[in-house]
Amino acid sequence: MLVQYAGLLIVLAVLVGVFSYGSENFFQKNTFVSIANQIPDLTLVAVGMTLVLIVGGIDLSVGSVLALSSAVLGVLMVQYGWPLWAAIPLCLLAAAACGLFNGMVSIGFGIPSFIVTLGMLEIARGATKVVTDSQLIYIGSAVEPIGEPLPGVLLSPAFLLAVAAVIVGQFLLTCTVFGRYCVAIGTNAEAVRMSGIRSAPYSISVFVISGVLCGLAGLAHASRLSSADPNAAIGIELSAIAACVIGGTSLMGGRGSVISSFIGVLIIAVLQTGLAQLGVSDAQKQIITGSVIVIAVIVDALRSRWVNEH
Amino acid sequence: MNRDANPLLDVAGATKRYAVTVLDHCNLQVRAGEIHALLGANGAGKSTLCKIIAGLLAPNAGHMTLAGQPYAPANKQAAEAAGVQIVQQELNLIPTLSVAENLLLNRLPARAGVIRRKELHVRARRALDRFGLSDVHTEALVGSLGVGRQQMLEVAAALDRPCKLLILDEPTAALSAAETKTLFQLLEQLRRQGAGVIYISHRLSEVAALAGRITVLRDGKYVCTQKASELSTEQMVDLMSGESSQQAARKIGNNIAAAASSEQVALRVEGLSRGIVQDVSFTLYRGECVGVAGLVGAGRTELLRAIYGADIAEAGRVYLGKAPRPHRFRHPGQAVAAGVAMVTEDRKQNGLLLSQSIKINTTLSAMWKRFSIGGLIRHRAEEQAVRSMCESLEIRSTSIFQTVGALSGGNQQKVAVGKWLVRDADVFLFDEPTRGIDVAARRRIYRLLESLARAGKAMLVVSSDLEELLEICDRIIVLSAGRVAGIFERDDWSAEKIMQAAFSGYVADTPVQATSRKPAQKTARKTTRRRP
Numbered sequence: 001m002l003v004q005y006a007g008l009l010i011v012l013a014v015l016v017g018v019f020s021y022g023s024e025n026f027f028q029k030n031t032f033v034s035i036a037n038q039i040p041d042l043t044l045v046a047v048g049m050t051l052v053l054i055v056g057g058i059d060l061s062v063g064s065v066l067a068l069s070s071a072v073l074g075v076l077m078v079q080y081g082w083p084l085w086a087a088i089p090l091c092l093l094a095a096a097a098c099g100l101f102n103g104m105v106s107i108g109f110g111i112p113s114f115i116v117t118l119g120m121l122e123i124a125r126g127a128t129k130v131v132t133d134s135q136l137i138y139i140g141s142a143v144e145p146i147g148e149p150l151p152g153v154l155l156s157p158a159f160l161l162a163v164a165a166v167i168v169g170q171f172l173l174t175c176t177v178f179g180r181y182c183v184a185i186g187t188n189a190e191a192v193r194m195s196g197i198r199s200a201p202y203s204i205s206v207f208v209i210s211g212v213l214c215g216l217a218g219l220a221h222a223s224r225l226s227s228a229d230p231n232a233a234i235g236i237e238l239s240a241i242a243a244c245v246i247g248g249t250s251l252m253g254g255r256g257s258v259i260s261s262f263i264g265v266l267i268i269a270v271l272q273t274g275l276a277q278l279g280v281s282d283a284q285k286q287i288i289t290g291s292v293i294v295i296a297v298i299v300d301a302l303r304s305r306w307v308n309e310h
Numbered sequence: 311m312n313r314d315a316n317p318l319l320d321v322a323g324a325t326k327r328y329a330v331t332v333l334d335h336c337n338l339q340v341r342a343g344e345i346h347a348l349l350g351a352n353g354a355g356k357s358t359l360c361k362i363i364a365g366l367l368a369p370n371a372g373h374m375t376l377a378g379q380p381y382a383p384a385n386k387q388a389a390e391a392a393g394v395q396i397v398q399q400e401l402n403l404i405p406t407l408s409v410a411e412n413l414l415l416n417r418l419p420a421r422a423g424v425i426r427r428k429e430l431h432v433r434a435r436r437a438l439d440r441f442g443l444s445d446v447h448t449e450a451l452v453g454s455l456g457v458g459r460q461q462m463l464e465v466a467a468a469l470d471r472p473c474k475l476l477i478l479d480e481p482t483a484a485l486s487a488a489e490t491k492t493l494f495q496l497l498e499q500l501r502r503q504g505a506g507v508i509y510i511s512h513r514l515s516e517v518a519a520l521a522g523r524i525t526v527l528r529d530g531k532y533v534c535t536q537k538a539s540e541l542s543t544e545q546m547v548d549l550m551s552g553e554s555s556q557q558a559a560r561k562i563g564n565n566i567a568a569a570a571s572s573e574q575v576a577l578r579v580e581g582l583s584r585g586i587v588q589d590v591s592f593t594l595y596r597g598e599c600v601g602v603a604g605l606v607g608a609g610r611t612e613l614l615r616a617i618y619g620a621d622i623a624e625a626g627r628v629y630l631g632k633a634p635r636p637h638r639f640r641h642p643g644q645a646v647a648a649g650v651a652m653v654t655e656d657r658k659q660n661g662l663l664l665s666q667s668i669k670i671n672t673t674l675s676a677m678w679k680r681f682s683i684g685g686l687i688r689h690r691a692e693e694q695a696v697r698s699m700c701e702s703l704e705i706r707s708t709s710i711f712q713t714v715g716a717l718s719g720g721n722q723q724k725v726a727v728g729k730w731l732v733r734d735a736d737v738f739l740f741d742e743p744t745r746g747i748d749v750a751a752r753r754r755i756y757r758l759l760e761s762l763a764r765a766g767k768a769m770l771v772v773s774s775d776l777e778e779l780l781e782i783c784d785r786i787i788v789l790s791a792g793r794v795a796g797i798f799e800r801d802d803w804s805a806e807k808i809m810q811a812a813f814s815g816y817v818a819d820t821p822v823q824a825t826s827r828k829p830a831q832k833t834a835r836k837t838t839r840r841r842p
Contacts, residue, residue: 175686175687175689176682176685176686176687177677177678177681177682177685177686177687178685180670180674180677180687181677183666183670184663184666184670184674187663187664187665187666188660188662188663188664190659190660191659191660191661191662191663192663192674193620193641193642193660194618194620194642194652194654194660194661195642195646195674195675195729196642196643196645196646196647196651196675197643197674197675198641198643254663254665254666255665
């Protein structure tokens with residue numbers, strides 16, 4: 001099973017090696033703990049994105065939905081005084097509703113999900129600003145336990161949640177009929193229809209799952225910042241897509257792996273942290289990150305050509 | 311064939327081979343100032359021959375002369391430059407561009423790369439007026455025109471270029487009566503100017519009225535060239551079906567027919583209509599293999615799709631087995647749940663997941679039914695079922711995890727069929743089950759049909775290969791222009807009769823022979839139907 005991820009793991013190991021060689025501070029426990037506690041939101045979003053891409057869609061609204069759900073959490077806890085356990089279901093429900101809207105509109109009316117979720121990107125961001133009155137809502141210590149490292153483990157509940165999402169996502173994809181049909185629909189929806197399978201329930205569910213995962217990401221985000229930020233996670237959809245693409249998920253649908261996307265997230269995070277420690281400027285960081293994405297896609301294209309020829 | 315001294319076009323020994331020979335040493339001579347009809351059944355090689363003449367295909371052998379000069383076009387552009395224009399069956403217009411732009415696409419008037427719109431539209435207008443399309447606006451998008459108008463536009467585009475020889479492949483299929491008339495006037499005009507026309511049509515009355523001479527092809531071979539005035543439409547059909555009528559007489563002893571045993575109804579279709587398919591009724595019994603014959607565009611695939619719910623029928627009912635309640639499936643899922651399976655014509659388009667493994671393709675329809683518990687996949691049971699399916703159908707592959715797209719056509723088709731064996735059904739709809747596959751795979755598929763019949767399944771098989779239907783079927787339903795033109799039983803069919811029926815919907819003046827038309831909803835069938 002590891003063979004499948006060998007290529008990606010080698011890239012990750014090489015990056016860690018290079019940064020450890022370049023900066024003596026890199027190969028430290030603290031570095032890894034800080035990476036682990038920074039990536040839960042992106043990981044959760046990337047898991048949902050992987051499923052959406054596999055089914056042949058795309059979800060551009062993830063950042064806004066993340067912000068909206070954390071705003072709902074913040075408003076409920078601060079303005080209405082709800083406890084965390086009561087606010088979480090509602091925050092996830094808001095995110096699920098956004099996903100359901102994406103799925104129903106795009107599948108029901110046959111509109112490309114690119115367009116529907118682009119609309120949702122604006123709608124949910126606007127709704128976030130309405131809910132928060134465009135102000136940062138400071139929630140405080142009530143939400144912090146989720147993002148703080150557990151004593152003794154050094155890992156936060158949010159990180160463990162993200163890892164659990166990766167495992168469940170991969171299980172869903174490879175061990176359930178649901179996952180099998182998602183792959184099939186993304187490969188050739190018409191052939192699936194002619195096989196007597198109704199694809200709509202599967203496709204719509206995938207968008208709902210993506211929504212719920214954004215809700216969880218919103219929770220993780222809020223807990224890390226101790227607050228709900230109406231401008232949170234702008235552009236996270238691009239990082240999530242990048243992670244999926246680095247992991248070999250096809251933007252045309254039908255191929256992908258949640259674990260690979262997770263390794264893609266790790267590669268991006270290591271790159272960011274490592275480059276920062278080397279003192280590379282933000283501008284240069286962007287250039288390098290962008291290059292890595294393009295190179296990953298070129299390698300993937302070469303790989304699939306090689307597979308086709310052999 | 312009387313060889314002309316100076317034909318406009320002389321094709322001698324044109325041959326085209328793929329895996330099989332589709333055109334075998336064909337000859338064709340077209341005179342200047344002649345409309346020459348090319349006749350033949352599906353797959354006789356008409357379109358292949360035309361494509362060779364138009365530079366769209368390179369022949370494996372043979373040579374051509376055009377107006378006395380050696381002629382071997384390397385591509386369509388070269389043929390057009392030599393004055394040979396073709397209008398193909400499928401439209402080659404760009405729907406999102408305007409009429410004028412399409413008309414002058416490869417010679418847009420431009421200065422320094424900027425299109426001179428005024429001149430473009432003036433020239434397009436002139437061309438349209440010349441070809442009786444004065445009601446078409448030059449600025450209209452081609453996609454907004456009806457199919458008939460688009461077809462006329464293609465003809466106009468071809469005629470607007472220098473034209474010594476015009477090839478028309480089924481031009482009137484989409485035309486209205488008025489448009490057809492305009493087209494004929496144009497062709498007559500062109501003929502009088504001394505150009506040659508090669509005309510392909512299933513509508514024999516049209517051919518009789520329009521053509522000077524007729525060349526008949528059969529099974530990729532040249533049959534004869536005769537004056538149109540010397541042939542009746544029946545004689546044309548005879549020439550096209552040819553010796554296959556005698557071949558049909560030989561009965562195949564150990565075929566599927568013998569396997570059928572039960573007289574129970576498996577599928578009854580009543581008055582089904584959808585698009586071109588109009589008011590189709592028939593009954594399919596258990597253990598029976600029924601063929602659907604007809605010309606291209608007669609509505610064969612459309613009939614299967616309407617039964618299967620891939621397209622929703624506009625009218626009519628489908629009864630399955632003993633169930634008294636009729637169905638009109640709105641989604642293939644309903645048909646599959648009711649015990650109907652369909653193997654589609656185009657494996658790559660909608661039959662298989664080409665980039666996925668044999669395993670995933672094979673079990674796709676049966677995941678919920680056979681290979682899961684509470685939504686979790688039973689991997690071991692799945693792989694076992696796939697392996698045994700591969701073994702019994704002799705699918706040649708490196709493993710069950712091999713990508714289907716990497717298999718040969720025959721093995722792909724076996725997977726497409728195997729998928730439904732794994733799922734199981736009572737009624738199997740096969741659309742061109744042996745298209746593009748080699749002889750061995752074909753035989754394997756026939757044996758499979760046989761064993762399905764023995765297991766009491768009912769099969770409806772669409773095929774363009776009449777020989778094949780005559781060999782494997784118990785009965786043959788002939789569709790013509792979307793209607794049932796006859797249902798033939800083994801003891802009274804012949805290739806000739808079937809061809810006659812297939813053309814009957816297109817020939818106004820030849821009624822279907824009364825003997826060949828059977829009442830569609832026959833309840834009592836002769837038990838002596840099958841001969842040993």
